[in-house]
Amino acid sequence: xxxxxxxxxxxxxxxxxxxxxxxxxxxxxxxxxxxxxxxxxxxxxxxxxxxxxxxxxxxxxxxxxxxxxxxxxxxxxxxxxxxxxxxxxxxxxxxxxxxxxxxxxxxxxxxxxxxxxxxxxxxxxxxxxxxxxxxxxxxxxxxxxxxxxxxxxxxxxxxxxxxxxxxxxxxxxxxxxxxxxxxxxxxxxxxxxxxxxxxxxxxxxxxxxxxxxxxxxxxxxxxxxxxxxxxxxxxxxxxxxxxxxxxxxxxxxxxxxxxxxxxxxxxxxxxxxxxxxxxxxxxxxxxxxxxxxxxxxxxxxxxxxxxxxxxxxxxxxxxxxxxxxxxxxxxxxxxxxxxxxxxxxxxxxxxxxxxxxxxxxxxxxxxxxxxxxxxxxxxxxxxxxxxxxxxxxxxxxxxxxxxxxxxxxxxxxxxxxxxxxxxxxxxxxxxxxxxxxxxxxxxxxxxxxxxxxxxxxxxxxxxxxxxxxxx
Numbered sequence: 001x002x003x004x005x006x007x008x009x010x011x012x013x014x015x016x017x018x019x020x021x022x023x024x025x026x027x028x029x030x031x032x033x034x035x036x037x038x039x040x041x042x043x044x045x046x047x048x049x050x051x052x053x054x055x056x057x058x059x060x061x062x063x064x065x066x067x068x069x070x071x072x073x074x075x076x077x078x079x080x081x082x083x084x085x086x087x088x089x090x091x092x093x094x095x096x097x098x099x100x101x102x103x104x105x106x107x108x109x110x111x112x113x114x115x116x117x118x119x120x121x122x123x124x125x126x127x128x129x130x131x132x133x134x135x136x137x138x139x140x141x142x143x144x145x146x147x148x149x150x151x152x153x154x155x156x157x158x159x160x161x162x163x164x165x166x167x168x169x170x171x172x173x174x175x176x177x178x179x180x181x182x183x184x185x186x187x188x189x190x191x192x193x194x195x196x197x198x199x200x201x202x203x204x205x206x207x208x209x210x211x212x213x214x215x216x217x218x219x220x221x222x223x224x225x226x227x228x229x230x231x232x233x234x235x236x237x238x239x240x241x242x243x244x245x246x247x248x249x250x251x252x253x254x255x256x257x258x259x260x261x262x263x264x265x266x267x268x269x270x271x272x273x274x275x276x277x278x279x280x281x282x283x284x285x286x287x288x289x290x291x292x293x294x295x296x297x298x299x300x301x302x303x304x305x306x307x308x309x310x311x312x313x314x315x316x317x318x319x320x321x322x323x324x325x326x327x328x329x330x331x332x333x334x335x336x337x338x339x340x341x342x343x344x345x346x347x348x349x350x351x352x353x354x355x356x357x358x359x360x361x362x363x364x365x366x367x368x369x370x371x372x373x374x375x376x377x378x379x380x381x382x383x384x385x386x387x388x389x390x391x392x393x394x395x396x397x398x399x400x401x402x403x404x405x406x407x408x409x410x411x412x413x414x415x416x417x418x419x420x421x422x423x424x425x426x427x428x429x430x431x432x433x434x435x436x437x438x439x440x441x442x443x444x445x446x447x448x449x450x451x452x453x454x455x456x457x458x459x460x461x462x463x464x465x466x467x468x469x470x471x
Contacts, residue, residue: 012028013040029379038323039318043457149164209251289310371451412439
C-alpha cells in the first residue's frame with residue numbers, strides 16, 4: 001500500500017470558471033460560488049454587506065444618484081418617485097429640492113432614470129422627458145435652451161453633449177463653456193438609419209466614445225471644424241447609459257453578449273472566456289438597465305438575472321487576476337462614489353420598488369439586515385489519477401484568527417454533499433472526520449449562512465490513502 005499522501009489547497013483566488021469541466025479547471029478556481037471573495041492568495045472570505053443610508057423610505061425606485069461638490073460643500077443627490085433630493089448628514093435624511101412648479105407641475109417623470117453631469121457652476125440633470133434642470137446647491141431651474149428631451153449628459157472639451165430621445169442617433173452639444181447656448185450647427189449624426197440608437201457617451205483617452213446598442217464609435221477633435229468621426233466596432237456596443245466604467249487605461253462595458261474590456265483599439269469579451277454559462281442566465285430583455293462601477297479594487301456589474309425585470313444580481317471582477325465573483329442579494333439601479341470629507345464611500349440606489357433606499361456598499365456582514373448566504377465549491381479533484389480509488393481520512397480547515405467558522409462538506413464521485421464530523425481544533429485549525437467510502441473524485445465545499453458574521457479560510461488539507469492499483 002503506498003504511503004498516505006496529503007492533498008491541500010491554499011489559493012482560492014481564481015474565481016468562477018464554468019466554461020471548463022469541473023475536474024479540469026485550475027486548482028484555485030471554482031465551478032460554483034456565491035458571496036465569497038479571494039482578492040489575495042491564501043484567503044477566502046465572505047463579501048462585505050450593505051446598509052441603509054436613509055431609514056425613512058423614499059417614494060420608489062431610485063432613479064439616479066450623483067455626487068456634487070462646489071466650493072467646500074458636498075452633496076449626495078438622489079431622485080426617487082419623480083422628486084429631487086439631497087442628503088442632509090446632520091439630520092440623516094433626504095431633503096427635497098423643490099423644482100419650479102411652472103416647469104415641473106407634477107415633478108419629474110417617476111419612471112425615467114435621471115442622469116447627471118457636473119459643470120463649473122452647477123450640476124445638470126437630464127431624463128429624456130422633462131426639461132433638463134440645473135442646481136447650484138441653492139437654486140434649481142430649467143437649463144435654458146438645452147434639448148427638452150436630452151438624455152445622459154456628458155461634458156467633453158468643455159461642451160455639454162447629449163442625445164435627444166426623439167433623435168437617438170444624433171449627438172448635439174452646447175458651445176464651449178456655455179451650457180445654455182445650443183447652436184443649430186452643433187450636431188453630428190452617428191450612422192443614422194442603421195436601426196440602432198445611441199446608448200452611452202463616455203470621454204476616454206481625449207476622445208468621445210459613442211456607444212450604440214450594437215456598435216461603437218468615436219469623435220476626435222475640439223471644435224466642429226476639426227471633429228473627426230470613426231466607427232470603432234460595427235458589431236459590439238454598450239447596452240445602456242450606466243453600463244460602462246473606466247479603470248486605469250481601460251473601459252469595461254456591458255454588451256448583449258457579455259462584458260467587454262476596451263483599450264481604445266481592441267475589444268475583448270471577458271465573460272466568454274470564463275463564465276459563459278452564468279452569462280446565459282442574464283435577462284437580455286432588461287439588460288439595458290445594467291450598472292457598472294468600481295470599488296475596492298473590483299469592478300461591479302449590476303444585472304437582471306433569470307426572470308427579473310430589475311437588477312437583482314452583481315458580478316464582481318478583479319482586473320488584476322481576471323477572477324469573477326457572483327454576488328447575490330443586491331438590487332442596484334445606480335451607483336455613486338461620494339466623498340464625505342472624511343472619506344469616500346460607495347452608495348447604490350435601489351432597483352426594487354419594495355425597498356426604496358439608498359445604501360452604503362461594502363460594509364458590515366449583512367445586506368440591509370438580511371443574512372448573506374455564501375458558499376464556495378472546489379473543483380472535482382482526482383488526485384492526479386481518476387483510475388485509482390481513494391479513501392479520505394481527515395479534513396483540516398485552516399481558519400483566519402478570531403473569525404466565525406465556515407462549514408466544510410464534501411461530495412464523493414459527484415454525489416450529494418455530506419457534512420463532516422467535527423473532531424477537535426482551535427481558532428486556527430479545525431479537524432474533521434470524513435466518510436469511510438472509496439471514491440475516484442472528491443469535491444470540497446465551504447458554506448457560511450450566519451447573519452452578522454463573516455469567515456476566513458486560509459487552506460484545506462485532506463489526509464487520504466489510495467489503493468495500490470486501479471480496479
